[in-house]
Amino acid sequence: MKVLTRELTLTVPQRRAIVSLHREVVDLVKESGVQEGLCLVNAMHITASVFINDDESGLHHDYEVWLEGLAPHAPTSQYRHNGAEDNADAHLKRQVMGREVVVAITGGRLHLGPWEHIFYYEFDGRRPKRILVKIIGE
Amino acid sequence: MKVLTRELTLTVPQRRAIVSLHREVVDLVKESGVQEGLCLVNAMHITASVFINDDESGLHHDYEVWLEGLAPHAPTSQYRHNGAEDNADAHLKRQVMGREVVVAITGGRLHLGPWEHIFYYEFDGRRPKRILVKIIGE
Amino acid sequence: MKVLTRELTLTVPQRRAIVSLHREVVDLVKESGVQEGLCLVNAMHITASVFINDDESGLHHDYEVWLEGLAPHAPTSQYRHNGAEDNADAHLKRQVMGREVVVAITGGRLHLGPWEHIFYYEFDGRRPKRILVKIIGE
Numbered sequence: 001m002k003v004l005t006r007e008l009t010l011t012v013p014q015r016r017a018i019v020s021l022h023r024e025v026v027d028l029v030k031e032s033g034v035q036e037g038l039c040l041v042n043a044m045h046i047t048a049s050v051f052i053n054d055d056e057s058g059l060h061h062d063y064e065v066w067l068e069g070l071a072p073h074a075p076t077s078q079y080r081h082n083g084a085e086d087n088a089d090a091h092l093k094r095q096v097m098g099r100e101v102v103v104a105i106t107g108g109r110l111h112l113g114p115w116e117h118i119f120y121y122e123f124d125g126r127r128p129k130r131i132l133v134k135i136i137g138e
Numbered sequence: 139m140k141v142l143t144r145e146l147t148l149t150v151p152q153r154r155a156i157v158s159l160h161r162e163v164v165d166l167v168k169e170s171g172v173q174e175g176l177c178l179v180n181a182m183h184i185t186a187s188v189f190i191n192d193d194e195s196g197l198h199h200d201y202e203v204w205l206e207g208l209a210p211h212a213p214t215s216q217y218r219h220n221g222a223e224d225n226a227d228a229h230l231k232r233q234v235m236g237r238e239v240v241v242a243i244t245g246g247r248l249h250l251g252p253w254e255h256i257f258y259y260e261f262d263g264r265r266p267k268r269i270l271v272k273i274i275g276e
Numbered sequence: 277m278k279v280l281t282r283e284l285t286l287t288v289p290q291r292r293a294i295v296s297l298h299r300e301v302v303d304l305v306k307e308s309g310v311q312e313g314l315c316l317v318n319a320m321h322i323t324a325s326v327f328i329n330d331d332e333s334g335l336h337h338d339y340e341v342w343l344e345g346l347a348p349h350a351p352t353s354q355y356r357h358n359g360a361e362d363n364a365d366a367h368l369k370r371q372v373m374g375r376e377v378v379v380a381i382t383g384g385r386l387h388l389g390p391w392e393h394i395f396y397y398e399f400d401g402r403r404p405k406r407i408l409v410k411i412i413g414e
Contacts, residue, residue: 190375191322199356200355240316240376242316242410
């Protein structure tokens with residue numbers, strides 16, 4: 001069995017942003033030498049998501065508006081989690097978008113559909129956060 | 139390590155529908171010869187989901203109504219993604235229902251609870267779409 | 277390849293509750309002897325979730341309120357699934373929180389971020405339910 005483990009670190013300067021991880025994950029699969037296997041990509045922090053969807057800025061704006069409607073940031077007093085913190089909405093939004101993706105590796109490459117693109121969604125940025133990439137296979 | 143990779147293709151004639159993948163996945167696990175391992179089933183398109191829930195038509199109707207409430211199709215002008223397209227709601231609904239499922243294989247069979255049933259949820263049909271099944275193990 | 281398969285059973289006395297699975301999963305990874313691999317933890321019932329988020333009671337209360345807003349239990353007559361049953365909302369809530377988590381194993385331990393904690397979310401308790409832990413690797 002071949003294995004590759006890598007933590008990526010990034011600091012988003014805003015509270016929220018969508019950041020592509022696609023090129024990094026593609027490169028790590030190549031580096032791993034795995035021909036057939038699975039690639040797990042997950043947020044290591046609980047106020048962020050890893051998800052796969054369209055690389056299109058209009059849609060990313062739509063996600064922002066939609067998630068703010070489903071789990072509003074303000075008023076922060078509506079959440080019990082918000083004592084010393086003000087990020088309860090981030091913990092909620094992350095459940096809608098998900099913690100992780102598992103992607104197949106076939107013939108040494110990520111086995112993706114035509115528009116599948118791997119993203120990180122930061123819901124409470126302005127500090128360093130980590131993403132884990134774990135690849136196993138042969 | 140044993141591996142099976144298979145793309146399933148289907149064309150849903152309506153915009154939205156829930157389609158069972160259960161029999162196909164059960165058969166592929168058998169075909170793979172894997173006794174112990176993992177089975178990944180994911181939509182390869184970003185306006186569709188693979189999920190596990192009840193094989194009950196009343197519930198499937200409830201999902202339709204519920205998702206339409208959470209992420210309405212109309213008016214399509216409410217979404218920036220909808221320029222040439224009108225399927226922004228499909229990209230949102232798919233995040234609620236999920237991209238993929240990972241199911242254990244034990245003793246040569248999918249290791250499922252009594253009511254777990256694997257489904258595909260099409261949110262923007264009327265064209266061929268693919269689903270990936272990737273099985274790894276021994 | 278090393279494999280560990282374990283079904284955990286628990287009965288939540290209320291309709292809904294969040295229960296930690298963290299210690300059990302940590303112990304099973306140790307028991308498996310797997311140094312590098314993947315750990316799948318999934319609800320085997322379709323009215324429950326396994327998810328990773330904060331071990332903080334205020335946030336757990338916020339999830340309760342938030343999910344009840346997104347997919348209310350009452351009036352039960354609003355759902356077609358509710359003929360002999362009254363748990364349609366449980367099938368909906370579980371889709372928001374997810375069926376499963378896949379966690380990397382590195383150096384013989386779960387590879388988790390600082391606040392990641394594995395939980396079971398029961399949406400229709402008062403009867404025995406099972407959770408599956410499947411560990412594969414080397």
